[in-house]
Amino acid sequence: MTAAVPPELALLALFRSEVAHHTVVLEEGLAGLKQNPNAVKPLERMKQEVHAIWGGARIVELESIVHLAQAMKESLLALQIHKITLSSAQLDCLTQIIILFHQLAETAVEEIVTWVKGHQAEIERLIVTISGLVAETLTRTELVEQPQNSVALSTQVTDSDNRIITDPALLGLFLSEVEAHTVILNEGLLALEINPSATEQLAALMRSAHSIKGAARVVGLEMVIKLAHLMEDCFVAAQQGKLTFVSEHIDILLHSVDRLTTMAQVVKSGTYQDLTQLSQENESLTVALNSILTGSLSPIPLPVTQSISELMIPKMPPPSLTPAVESISQSAVLVNGNTEFNSPAVRRKALANTDRTVKVTATKIERLMGLAGEIVVSTRWLSPFSESLLALKKSHIELARILEKLQETSEHEQTFFKWVKKAQAKTKECKLFLAEKLNQLDIFTSHTTTHSDHLYHEMIGVRMRPFADSIQGYPRMVRDLARELGKKVHFEMIGKTTEVDQDIQEKLEAPLNHLLRNALDHGIEFPEERLAIGKAETGYLRLEIGHRSGMLMITVADDGRGLDLARLRQKIAQKKLASVEMIKQLTETELINFLFLPGFSTMEQVTEISGRGVGLDVVHNMVHEVGGVVRAVSTPGKGMSFQLELPITLSVVRTFLVTIAGEPFAFPLARIERCLKLPKANIERVEDRQYFRFGNTNIALIDIHDVLDKIQPTYQQNELAVVVISDRLNAYGLVVDKFLGECDLVVRPLDPRLGKVANMSAAAIMLDGSPVLIFDIDDLVRSIDNLLIGKRLRKLDELSEPSPSRRKRVLVVDDSITVREMERKILENQGYEVEVAVDGIEGWNAIRIEHFDLLVSDVDMPRMNGIDLISRIRQHEELKSLPIIIISYKDSKEHRLQGLEAGANYYLTKSSFEDNSFIEAIVDLIGEA
Template sequence: MSTSSIPDLSGISMAELFRIEAEAQTQTLTAGLLALERDPADAAHLESLMRAAHSIKGAARIVGINAAVNVAHAMEDCFVAAQKGALTLGQAEIDILLEGVDLLSRIANSSEAEMAKWEGAAEIESFLARLANPANASNAVATAAPAASAPARSADPTTANADRVLRVTADHLNRLLGLAGESLVEARWLDPFARSLLRLKRMQQEFGKCTEELRNALAGTPLSEDAQMRLAALEKKGAECRDFLGARLVELEMFDRRSGNLSHRLYDEALALRMRPFIDSAQNFPRLVRDIGRSLGKEVRLEIVGEQTQVDRDILEKLEAPLNHLLRNAVDHGIDFPEERLAAGKPREGTVWLEARHSAGMLLITVRDDGRGIDVESVRGAVVARKLTNEETAAKMSDAELLEFLFLPGFTMKTEVTEVSGRGVGLDVVQVTMKQLRGTLRTTSELGRGTAIQLQLPLTLSVLRALVVEIAGEPYGIPLAAITRTLKLGKGKVEMLEGRPHFAFDGQRIGLVTARQVFEKGESPLSGDELPVVIIGDRGNRYGLVLDRFLGERELVVQPLDSRLGKVPNISAGALADDGAPLLIADVEDMLRSIEKLSASGRLENVQRSSAGAQPARRKRVLVVDDSLTVRELERKLLEGHGYAVEIAVDGMDGWNAVRTGDHDLVITDVDMPRMDGIELVSLIRKDPNLKSKPIMIVSYKDREEDRARGLEAGADYYLTKGSFHDESLISSVADLIGES
């Protein structure tokens, strides 16, 4: 052999060269062994296994990794013996061979400095000995090896197919996709321009009709030769303009179609560069399911449907851990033991399905099993036992609502912790990841038949389906995945509770807050009889966001904000509207946190509808501070019934925050309250130079003279007892302090 035929390895390390070959071949070995386990008589699988082991042995020998040569050679001999009928590969042998695959993966992923440690390693000697005499290892039970649960790494593209490839960074792809998106937006500008020319064509036609009507009107009128020539020239010029405009309009429409089609194709191709087949992330899952089942004494296999479904590479990477948890859960919690399955009339071997498909512009991934299903009544009992809700509320919950508790941090139905599950961590990880990916999940289960968990995700993180809305004259995009419902809420359906607006939806009381307040855009000059509202948040933390108006659903190309801006409150990214105008994409999780802060500080504005152009007169404002819901509501309704505007605080600390940040004409406070009592609140108000002149009234159950004296000494202007005061006394006292409303 001439030296020119020997590959030049000087520029590549031994570990890297061997890793490229091993990554592809270990995947073939794993898939072949799992298939052989189900069908031991399949000669085609034995042939592919022998070739894969031979390829690894040859690659390892070239680069001088003797440890990998010995492991691969022993596995190759085993496959050859099985081909000749001298050896039957049962479960014990396949368990040991899978350990050999893991050894090859670990050797391949070792650094060059670590390669020498594998020479003569006890672990390899033990493997070779057990493979030579598998009967001694027949009782060994495989557990999920690190290689089975580690993130899959794709083989070198040059070994996977013959296509020419280039290495391109993710940043370059993102910029290319951004430019393609801008090109798509620019192409849309032609459509309104073409519509304006159509309008010009209609005007031209109307001009032609006017000219014709003029000629008809002058038909009986004698005209000079010059006038007749001018009229004829006018008609000719009008016809020429009409024909010229029509021809140019046809050309523009053709250009618009070609430009739009080209922009769409460019964008689709740029988007396709970010896509990878689903199997790239799922190729290690069959081994994972098989090993976990064996460790638990269960017989189970994984079927993957939609292997070539295209998924955004960023989503694919982030889905690995959630799917890992869901598959572990399906095997541990879902799949029943062989004896239980036979008794229930099921096959001895359980099945877990992992399916990926596109539907209605979304990516749907489903993990389904044919196991025992979820006992909803047991979940109901666990929810009450953990004091997550009371028995009365739990009894009213639907199955879907109860199953949502499975995704809470620390919630588990297992009574003991094992290596596989029991800590209540896995499904919480799934929930968190779905929120990060702007996705949703849905769980269905049938007792004795199995469970299915479906993840609904965007096809790509670079494109967002959003509801575009107007807030203070500016467009904003709200991700559709984060919206529970959009509606036009009638004015009569808004009710007040503790001085704050609510409305009924799906058996819940949903609080209302204006988008202008969340985005700090000033007060909302709303008019009309209906409120444009989007409901955001999960079932335990929902709010109705009042907007100025809906602008429609759009598909937006996400443009990251400049990193120098840092985290912009309530905003996640930017985009371009169809007309090229910039708009901001809302960060719904951040918005919910902002609303919670506003609510906790008592600064949520009342949602009011005023008639167009009317400016309501300012009503006198009263702050009611009391830890009793009954007393607060009684005083609020009484005061509002007499025309006063009322704000509520639930304790002394809440009242102190409210009085410092609000503009109140009067403070009415209780004495005994948590965190800060009424006497301390009165003292703080009187010590504040900006608040010391504010009228204060104490309304308390304490009716002893010393209690009254203590309140008045602290600085209260009035002291009423709850046990004796009536409507007139309270209203009369308020009027004495600040006048009538």
């Protein structure tokens, strides 16, 4: 008999043959690069071959080869995206690496590990050489891109390469000054345009322009100083009554504010060469501002940095730049006592890598400090209380001794009664003492609970900011867009001081922007049209924010033309979204819901402002993402309003708890249509599907155990606990085991290392300390849709029967021999029947010819990659429900998202071979073999 080959030697043999194959391809690619250094195909092919060697080396745990392949791969990638150009030194180094791979492929299997150790010094030298050549070329390229003549800074020092060196602390102060004062300038100018006699605005405008000028002088930005100085002169002249601002003046001044914002953002990014270009463009603004002062205003072409029709809410840096300054300082180099940013790229990276800051008022911090002090004082009460309990314990010990004495002296009557009285006295003493301490403990518990609740709500409040912080740019946007459209609009914002979670504020930016633009473009009529129908020529647009019933309510309303329902019905019919008979029967609310569908628009033509059919879809998606509701109400001829109902904070969610297979789960309350007890007699069937009627609607009935792949119980009770959920198109009734009731839960994000957990959005801890998962309703609805495709579900009034056992088949598709054999052995050891395919085309042919219970696929493969393979399967009528697992070395969020969106059920890395996650994923999808 022949001795069995050890597994590690078998893997090394596969790896050696794989290296031999890939090295041949690498030689061909290098020859092609020598002939044409700009060729793309050889680079891509070489990168794939090195990637395969890198993966195989990781499987057989040859770390030196892994690092060498990684360094070579990075150099090829830099060449591919034109970050560097191929030099003779790099060609020589790549040739030496390929020769080393050749030697490795010719080494005996038993000696590979020893060979790698013996060539360790040479491998490290090649790694350092290739990495150094890439870094040197990148640095040289970056230096060439440095501006040779940058804007003068008063605190700057230039080195031999004439690069800017400035103090980041002063830069941070300048940016914060510009952010704060441009907001005041925008608001003041808009107020002056509405009421030119409001001279009280001029003093604030003059001070803001003066402050920006002073901040710019500190960092030596001459163009900012000049622009701010001219603006200040205009405001002083208006204060002295020498001029009165008209709309043309306001236009020029607002353009100047925009230019100040643009220059601040350019300075923040570190691209000083852009400032030189802006300096040349500023001449027209300077001429325009001078014309205001001289009174010789004439049509002057102003620089346009951004189309008004594309104007979005301006984003400025956070007010507190201290973390950014600290981070920048750590990555800076001191030259002659100054801090130097080595390049614009370094500056941008330093600013981007800083922690995100949030605004917190001093009042909130003081309240938090007060509560923290009260809790500290309260906790110190525990120490004497603990000592008093020790005294009680001593009393109990004495009582026990008295009882022992009683037992010993029970024969002597006089002595007996003496000890009985002592026992009664001691018992009474303990009883009173215990009652007193219990009362103190109740008081302490009550105070501690109150303080902790206050502290908890204050901590939530730290994340809350006045809504005005995020809507400062809306008046300017409405004003500019109305002027572009030729309309007159009075814009009013109500409830600006309402506090909102900063995360929600960020998410609301795009939806509110769309709603306001739609109101201006679709809703409010032109002045002559409004006058003809008896309306005031100036339209009215309102944005209102407030708290109501524990929710954030946002209303965007206008007094325009409203929604033309007949036109809307016509659009729905044109897009074939419903039959003509059904469209006639739709209510107004049902018709309006079509506006929120992707790509739906009532506009006949696409313009720069609207007509693409994406705006209201963005609003709907954002509101549902945070667990809210959006409603629209139209009054033809009088206007239209949109109402957004959102949670006040994302850190706490109101949920409805249920029990499923003995475990608690939580539904976000805002996403539940209703909960009900359904008698079994009300269950009906159509085409082998179960449903029940609620009002005039048929709601499909699904056992949630089928969706979550839980053990299905036998429903013996006469009523079923049903939770109704829905998206825009479908409503489902989910049968759960038991209702537990409503509960506020503090949301805990799932560990990102888990990837996207199917059907779940987050986790929480209940009051008793037990964990609970919170459902992702949209993902849950998608899972139900997939479940209903071609699958026969267990009936709720039938007992489940175990399916006959059958050996399950798995198809493994991977172009790496090492990886294929590794996966085959793992699966066969678990009892599965395994077939393999070497690339996507072979896998596609195999999956259509034979039946498989599961597909395991790589991503990067020749002929057809894994993403294309999965997409074809998901589009195939018979194969689209096949479970699929992707296993790849790529572990970035973008690659994971790409794989899951293509239709994979799991996206794992090849490190999953080292633990049970690979097998657990398979068991989760198709069960054990």
